[in-house]
Amino acid sequence: MKDTCTHLAQIQEVTPSAQGCEDCLRNGGQWLHLRLCLTCGHVGCCDSSPNKHATKHYHSTKHPLVKSFEPGEDWLWCYADELFFESL
Numbered sequence: 001m002k003d004t005c006t007h008l009a010q011i012q013e014v015t016p017s018a019q020g021c022e023d024c025l026r027n028g029g030q031w032l033h034l035r036l037c038l039t040c041g042h043v044g045c046c047d048s049s050p051n052k053h054a055t056k057h058y059h060s061t062k063h064p065l066v067k068s069f070e071p072g073e074d075w076l077w078c079y080a081d082e083l084f085f086e087s088l
Contacts, residue, residue: 005078007064014041016069021045023053033070039063055079
């Protein structure tokens with residue numbers, strides 16, 4: 001694990017793709033918590049959810065940064081560098 005993130009400059013102003021997990025809504029799945037891709041706006045479910053769509057999105061696109069899409073939460077995760085940020 002690195003101790004600095006090399007991807008923060010890639011953060012974009014994005015529009016969320018859905019108000020729930022885009023993939024679960026399409027496939028009839030269920031989610032626990034939501035993550036917002038800071039490259040393209042894809043909304044996916046967390047790794048505690050059965051389908052782990054946010055992580056699957058990272059593996060298919062290599063978009064490195066997500067933030068919580070949960071009310072009251074202000075944190076980021078970089079998949080590529082495996083780093084957590086409480087806020088920026």
